[in-house]
Amino acid sequence: MTVSFVDVDVRPTLRAGGEPFGEIMAAIAKLAPDQGIRLLATFKPVPLFHVLGSKGFSYEAKELDGGDWEVLFSPGAATAPADNVAPAAKAATATDASAWPAPVQHMDNRDLDPPEPMVRILATTEKMASGEVLSALLCREPIFLLPELAKRGHGWRGGFEPDGKTYKILVRINAAKETAA
């Protein structure tokens, strides 16, 4: 099967501080069976590998000159995500490597005084339904938040973005309880 690729360039959205997830999922929804997408992003979109992996896409990622990333998502046998996750992301993953749904809540907490980012994330998680995912940007690793998330039974995945300054965390409500069940 010859795969043709549809270009999805989310770099302008990312540079404007936006969240391109909706844009990407809309493009995926429009694909024909023999089509894939050629994604251009400002960082290696590790969380997306899981999400699209669960939809049956395999991927091939390469870094472009200037630090941007090109990822080809092709339909067909998905590679096992655990083998392809960047080591940092794998080390920081507190729950299993299965696919998580797209985040329903996005927060940018980078300009908040500590411990306000933790306060807001915990307040938001209390209002979310089981299985939903929250995505938050922080300016450092939330070391006091992680034990609190674990205690409340939420799963999380996190790591530094390639800029080395932004920490992105995904929190899945009650994920630990579901895994245990």
Place this chain on the structure above:
Amino acid sequence: MIGVALSRWTMSYFATALIALIAAEGLMLAGFGYPNAAISAPQSLVLVHLVAIGWLSLLLCGALFQFVPVLVARSLYSNSLPLPTLALLVSGLCALLLGFLQLSGSIGSRFGFFPAAAILLGAGFALVIWNLGRTLWSARPLTLPARFVVVGLCSLAATVFFGVVFALVLGGVTTRAHLLDVAAFGLPIHIIAGLGGWLTFTAIGVSYRLLAMFMLAPELEGGTTHGTLYAGTAALAVAILGGIAAICTATNVMWAVGGAGALGLLGVALYAGDVVHLYRARKRRTIELNSRMAGVALANLAATVVLGIGLLVAGRFGDHVGVIVFLVSFAWLSGFGLAKLYKIVAFLTWLECYGPVLGKTATPRVQDLVTEPRANKWFVLYFAAAWCAAAALLFAMPLAFRVGIAAMLCATIGIGVQLMRTRRLANVNPDLRLPKGVHPPHLLHSWVQQS
């Protein structure tokens, strides 16, 4: 566990440290030791060690048991070792102080206080280094602030080594020629490794992270910060290793001290540039009391260095070394310690009490645990009094010195009362103080959450 839990015994370290500071100020007010006695007199050494071990080292150890895990994003190797460690350090300090009193003839007992102090303090600080060292070792490669702490811990080891040798020689346990040489010529190295390496260099490393965190300034990892680390490490290496070499080869130790001084000056200059940058590049325009007062303490460090150079140029450094030690201990290290204590106690107490119910119910903010205007006046009094006392020392005015010390003592007690109110949640609006599921914190230890 992933992430960082509360350090269980940090509050006990802080409380013991504050008691030691108040006791030292009380002794100075009573005219005990320097400047009424010579700076090397046993009474003065009681004061110096009550401040250096009882106050500053316990404060720093308590803080490091909480903040080394924060710096490296790993749990502390052991959260139960700090309590026996504290017992060893406090009993070792008591033995050391009794040893000095024995030396001065104030107590008649013939018990071997110095050997006991050497064993107890040696074991206590070895446990500190072991616990923090294991934590740091598990987190390699280390972040830049953590590397400062490693150098600080190495300096602590050197300080303790010299201290143990002094204690064994003074206690008459050993008469080996090499050790007698170390005791005779090693004092400058003991002081530099302790005040400069362990206390100052570690505080500098921690300050990079704390200042950036509480003022929303960018984390510094550039050339000047590396420069500070390398210049400071080189200065300490020259002072400690060069000093030991000088003692072994019967060369004048002051050559090593001079070389270390030049490198140390470079390190302090680079650090000063970084600090100014951190304050300027901060995103948070209105800064809290802790950051303002840390700024005053940092300015005091700079002023102390300038004064030291001035005295050196004037050829009077030797006469006034007591003034410099006083300023380093009280205007810089104690000032910085008290300023950061004010934030750390509030933050840890808030996290311990309200962390488990965040988002589930209305909770106070960290700043609701403190009343800054009340604490502000005590900090202003503390710094003003410290400088007045230093000036009185410089111009040999013993009465004015004691007036300054009296004001410092009042200010320290004032700050201590504010810290106690914070820990007791006394500043929090009673409606918000204890929501359902929140336990009032214990004064001396923290309830550690299990995940």
